[in-house]
Amino acid sequence: MPGEKIPSRSGRILSFVKNRRTIQSVSLIVSNAWLLSFLRFIPCGYLQCSNCAASTFTCPLILLERGAVMASMGVFGGAMGSAMAEKVLTPALGAVAMLVLFGALFGTWGCGWLCPFGFLQDLLAKIPVKKFHLPSWSGVLRIPVLLGLVVAVPYLTRTMFFCDVCPSGAITRLWQQAAGIPLFLKAPEGYLAAGSLVFLAGVVVLSLFTLRPFCTLLCPIGGVVGVMNKVSGVRLAVDRDHCVACGRCAQSCPQGIDPSESPDHSLCSRCLECTDNCKFISVDLR
Numbered sequence: 001m002p003g004e005k006i007p008s009r010s011g012r013i014l015s016f017v018k019n020r021r022t023i024q025s026v027s028l029i030v031s032n033a034w035l036l037s038f039l040r041f042i043p044c045g046y047l048q049c050s051n052c053a054a055s056t057f058t059c060p061l062i063l064l065e066r067g068a069v070m071a072s073m074g075v076f077g078g079a080m081g082s083a084m085a086e087k088v089l090t091p092a093l094g095a096v097a098m099l100v101l102f103g104a105l106f107g108t109w110g111c112g113w114l115c116p117f118g119f120l121q122d123l124l125a126k127i128p129v130k131k132f133h134l135p136s137w138s139g140v141l142r143i144p145v146l147l148g149l150v151v152a153v154p155y156l157t158r159t160m161f162f163c164d165v166c167p168s169g170a171i172t173r174l175w176q177q178a179a180g181i182p183l184f185l186k187a188p189e190g191y192l193a194a195g196s197l198v199f200l201a202g203v204v205v206l207s208l209f210t211l212r213p214f215c216t217l218l219c220p221i222g223g224v225v226g227v228m229n230k231v232s233g234v235r236l237a238v239d240r241d242h243c244v245a246c247g248r249c250a251q252s253c254p255q256g257i258d259p260s261e262s263p264d265h266s267l268c269s270r271c272l273e274c275t276d277n278c279k280f281i282s283v284d285l286r
Helices: 009-013 015-031 034-039 060-073 078-106 109-113 116-125 138-157 161-165 167-176 189-209 213-217 220-226 248-252
Strands: 234-238 281-285
Touching: 015 109, 015 116, 060 078, 060 138, 060 161, 060 220, 078 109, 078 220, 109 220, 116 167, 116 189, 116 213, 138 161, 138 213, 138 220, 161 167, 161 189, 167 189, 189 213
Parallel strands: none
Antiparallel strands: 234 281
16 A cells, blocks of 8 residues: 555664654753763864853854854964864864765755754744644855855854854853853843844744744755755655655655655755655665
C-alpha cells in the first residue's frame, strides 16, 4: 500500500527518527553545558547564542559580525593590526568555512535535529491551535538577512547589530540578567535589547500558528545550509518509478512542502516525517 513503510538500508540507519525530540533535548543540554565550554572555539552549524555564559560552542554569526566591525575600524594595518586580524578575521573566515562544511555534510539536518531555538519553536507548535503554512518562497529573505544584518549593518554602524536583536540572544539576556539590572533598561544598547524582547515575543506568538517562523523567514544560518540541501550528504530519495502522487508525504510535512516534488527544498529541515509515512521516500546518505 502507498502508506506502508518498508525501511531502506539508510532508513534503518536513521531509524531514530521517532526519537528526534530526545536528540533535540540532548543537543540543547550539550550546547549549554558549562563544563564543555572549553570547546567554545568551535563554531556550530546552527543558531546557538554564544553570549550565554554556559554556551559550549560559538555562534558563527557573532564571529562574522566581529570581523565586519573590526574591518570597518581599519585596525588590520601594521604589526598590531596583523595580530588583530589573526584573532578576529581568521575566526570570521572560519565561521564561513564551518557553515559551508556543515551544509555540505548535513544540509539542514542540524536545523531539524540540533538547533535549540528550532526546538523551542517545535515545542510551541505542539500547542493545539489552528495552523497555517508559510508560502514555499518564504526562505528567500534569509540570505539577504545574512548579508545585510550580519555583515553590512555591523560594518556600517560598528555594532553587533544582529546579536543585539537576535531573539535567541533575548532569551540569554532574560535569564542571565534576572538578578541584576537588565540590559534593556540601559540606553543606548537597551533600545535594541528591548526590541529583541519584542522580536522574541513575536516569534513565540507566530510559532503557535505556523512551524518555525524565524527559521523559515529570517534565520541566516538556515539560509546558508538550506541552499546546500541539493548537494549535502543527508538527502531525500524519491522512488519516482513507483510514486503514485498520493499526497501522504506532503500531508505529513510540517513545513507544507511536497517532498515528492521538491525533496531538496531549502526549507526542508530534514525532520524525516515524510520517510516515516511513505515507503517511496527514503534517506539517502552520501
